[in-house]
Amino acid sequence: xxxxxxxxxxxxxxxxxxxxxxxxxxxxxxxxAPNGPLAVRQARTVQKTGLPGxxxxxxxxxxxxxxxxxxxxxxxxxxxxxxACLSQCQKFGYQAAGLEYGSECxxxxxxxxxxxxxxxxxxxxxxxxxxxxxxYLCGGGNRLSWYLWTGTPLYVWNYASGAGAGxxxxxxxxxxxxxxxxxxxxxxxxFVEKYGTGPPNSTGAYELDVSQVNNPSLAWRTMHVKTxxxxxxxxTLPDKAGRQINIGGWSGTSTFGVRLYWPDGSPGVPxxxxxxxxxxxxxxxxxxxxxxxxxxxxxxxxxxxxETGSNGPPQPSLEILPPPPGAGVYTAExxxxxxxxxxxxxxxxxxxxxIFVAYYNEARILDERTFDTIRTIPAIPGNVNNxxxxxxxxxxxxxxxxxxxxxxxxxxxxxxxxxxxxxPALVVDNCVSTxxxxxxxxxxxxxxxxxxxxxxxxxxxxxxxxxxxxxxxGVAGFGLAKxxxxxxxxxxxxxxxxxxxxxxxNTTIARMYHSEAILMQDGRVLVSGSDPxxxxxxxxxxxxxxxxxxxxxxxxxxxxxxxxxxxxxxxxIPITVNLPGGGPARVSLMGAESSTHGNSMGQRTLFPAVxxxxxxxxxxxxxxxxxxPHGWYQLFLLDGPTPSVSTWIRLGGxxxxxxxxxxxxxxxxxxx
Numbered sequence: 225x226x227x228x229x230x231x232x233x234x235x236x237x238x239x240x241x242x243x244x245x246x247x248x249x250x251x252x253x254x255x256x257a258p259n260g261p262l263a264v265r266q267a268r269t270v271q272k273t274g275l276p277g278x279x280x281x282x283x284x285x286x287x288x289x290x291x292x293x294x295x296x297x298x299x300x301x302x303x304x305x306x307x308a309c310l311s312q313c314q315k316f317g318y319q320a321a322g323l324e325y326g327s328e329c330x331x332x333x334x335x336x337x338x339x340x341x342x343x344x345x346x347x348x349x350x351x352x353x354x355x356x357x358x359x360y361l362c363g364g365g366n367r368l369s370w371y372l373w374t375g376t377p378l379y380v381w382n383y384a385s386g387a388g389a390g391x392x393x394x395x396x397x398x399x400x401x402x403x404x405x406x407x408x409x410x411x412x413x414x415f416v417e418k419y420g421t422g423p424p425n426s427t428g429a430y431e432l433d434v435s436q437v438n439n440p441s442l443a444w445r446t447m448h449v450k451t452x453x454x455x456x457x458x459x460t461l462p463d464k465a466g467r468q469i470n471i472g473g474w475s476g477t478s479t480f481g482v483r484l485y486w487p488d489g490s491p492g493v494p495x496x497x498x499x500x501x502x503x504x505x506x507x508x509x510x511x512x513x514x515x516x517x518x519x520x521x522x523x524x525x526x527x528x529x530x531e532t533g534s535n536g537p538p539q540p541s542l543e544i545l546p547p548p549p550g551a552g553v554y555t556a557e558x559x560x561x562x563x564x565x566x567x568x569x570x571x572x573x574x575x576x577x578x579i580f581v582a583y584y585n586e587a588r589i590l591d592e593r594t595f596d597t598i599r600t601i602p603a604i605p606g607n608v609n610n611x612x613x614x615x616x617x618x619x620x621x622x623x624x625x626x627x628x629x630x631x632x633x634x635x636x637x638x639x640x641x642x643x644x645x646x647x648p649a650l651v652v653d654n655c656v657s658t659x660x661x662x663x664x665x666x667x668x669x670x671x672x673x674x675x676x677x678x679x680x681x682x683x684x685x686x687x688x689x690x691x692x693x694x695x696x697x698g699v700a701g702f703g704l705a706k707x708x709x710x711x712x713x714x715x716x717x718x719x720x721x722x723x724x725x726x727x728x729x730n731t732t733i734a735r736m737y738h739s740e741a742i743l744m745q746d747g748r749v750l751v752s753g754s755d756p757x758x759x760x761x762x763x764x765x766x767x768x769x770x771x772x773x774x775x776x777x778x779x780x781x782x783x784x785x786x787x788x789x790x791x792x793x794x795x796x797i798p799i800t801v802n803l804p805g806g807g808p809a810r811v812s813l814m815g816a817e818s819s820t821h822g823n824s825m826g827q828r829t830l831f832p833a834v835x836x837x838x839x840x841x842x843x844x845x846x847x848x849x850x851x852x853p854h855g856w857y858q859l860f861l862l863d864g865p866t867p868s869v870s871t872w873i874r875l876g877g878x879x880x881x882x883x884x885x886x887x888x889x890x891x892x893x894x895x896x
């Protein structure tokens with residue numbers, strides 16, 4: 225054979241070994257000096273055995289025509305190998321991989337290879353040693369060592385059609401481009417908007433009566449806020465009126481704002497109450513833009529994080545409303561350190577005690593009284609090629625608490641979907657889930673059918689979740705995202721991991737920054753908003769509904785009557801049911817939610833125990849405040865997959881006496 229050329233010579237004085245590295249990286253030449261014979265052995269090949277999982281080598285291929293074959297690039301100057309690369313791709317659900325230039329790993333799907341115009345190349349073109357294992361070759365210049373996963377698929381996406389795909393329907397033309405939406409215990413839906421979003425004469429707040437959608441002048445009731453609610457937080461209080469509280473805002477006194485609304489009227493009957501606010505009497509201790517809020521186990525209100533105002537420094541603290549005597553503000557190092565990627569953090573009370581909080585790409589459990597960290601959860605996985613991808617604004621994914629089932633002895637599951645990365649803004653295409661209370665919690669990664677940032681997720685009464693809205697490129701903010709994601713995805717946690725997602729119907733309306741989605745009492749999803757301040761995507765006034773498949777099956781709805789709508793923990797609650805499908809009866813409790821920026825504050829899904837004798841059933845209320853925090857819940861009866869129209873119930877009372885707060889004459893209070 226022809227003698228190889230040589231790059232360099234290395235002489236080991238201790239072993240008197242002459243090492244000559246061939247310019248053909250697949251040949252290693254050694255000679256023992258001075259008298260040893262020349263030895264030439266084939267040392268470098270593409271790794272074909274000892275691969276992780278069910279990967280198989282397919283051959284050497286070219287890069288794409290004017291593009292990379294796979295967009296997810298991982299550069300490891302010292303650690304790249306087939307084993308490392310394929311393991312990482314497998315972990316994130318990718319079934320095709322390539323190695324290039326010795327130090328580069330790529331993950332994706334095989335359909336992308338053909339779409340990029342990649343073709344077979346001579347094996348000799350893939351001739352660069354792997355940076356992490358020089359025994360093997362990892363592609364070449366503009367050449368990929370190509371591998372495929374050939375075992376059981378790493379994911380299965382279902383594709384629904386017809387009624388099974390659900391349906392988007394136009395509900396009503398709007399008068400407001402909402403920042404935030406909340407279902408009211410009066411059967412109506414409140415919309416609040418930031419200053420400057422709609423027409424100059426906008427009052428910043430409206431209420432929608434869906435029973436009047438055929439008469440827009442009656443469907444929309446004009447309401448008023450006094451300060452700018454831009455990027456504020458909202459929740460429904462556990463007081464007996466189900467008042468809504470809105471907290472924080474954009475700048476100046478708005479950031480200290482505390483606004484209260486007592487829902488009144490009923491479907492078809494106009495209300496008269498309005499938002500009440502007086503920052504000189506009632507305000508936060510710290511101004512907050514982009515905060516989150518939740519109800520604590522003692523019934524008071526926890527407010528977390530934010531910034532001091534429009535693009536201002538962080539507000540790395542927590543505070544309580546109403547402020548307890550002598551209580552100040554609780555500083556949080558983790559909020560300071562992760563600013564500005566931790567805004568609108570995801571919050572939840574845990575059944576075993578403690579407060580779960582997820583922010584940026586971190587999560588932890590806080591003590592309910594001191595707010596000290598009692599456990600740090602492993603880092604939230606990001607993109608396959610970037611662990612710095614985040615899940616809260618401005619990288620903005622969306623989160624839900626997974627369903628809890630009687631007897632409520634298992635740990636609470638947390639689901640987070642989508643997000644983006646700082647810098648290059650490569651949008652996340654996975655959901656992750658964990659059980660924070662487990663002895664050693666870990667994150668499970670599930671690929672989504674498409675990338676999503678600025679998305680929303682809504683819990684449905686049958687225990688499934690619909691993911692919708694958002695974009696496939698960019699980050700949250702004004703003019704910072706492109707390529708709207710028009711597709712809805714149904715997530716069913718009762719199915720095996722990586723088989724839970726079903727591709728559903730498409731909308732024709734781009735729902736970008738400042739879009740929302742909330743559960744309606746009839747089981748539909750109210751879809752609204754979009755204010756990206758981008759000439760490609762106008763402000764969106766139209767209000768849609770997403771109709772889940774359970775309302776398109778043709779099955780008649782179940783119905784029920786209930787007298788007791790104020791429940792104690794563990795109580796037995798009688799209801800009378802009508803199950804046209806024959807049952808068996810199931811019931812779900814859906815926590816009152818407020819939707820903004822992918823965060824559904826107050827969301828919770830519970831399936832309490834129910835037993836029936838004929839058409840008389842008894843529901844056993846959830847056992848305690850940590851399983852089901854104090855507050856208002858929509859009660860649904862399910863007959864098979866089909867839900868009834870819900871009735872609002874209140875669970876656990878008002879232990880913090882919020883019904884008597886605030887004690888000022890210009891605030892209307894329902895009492896305790």
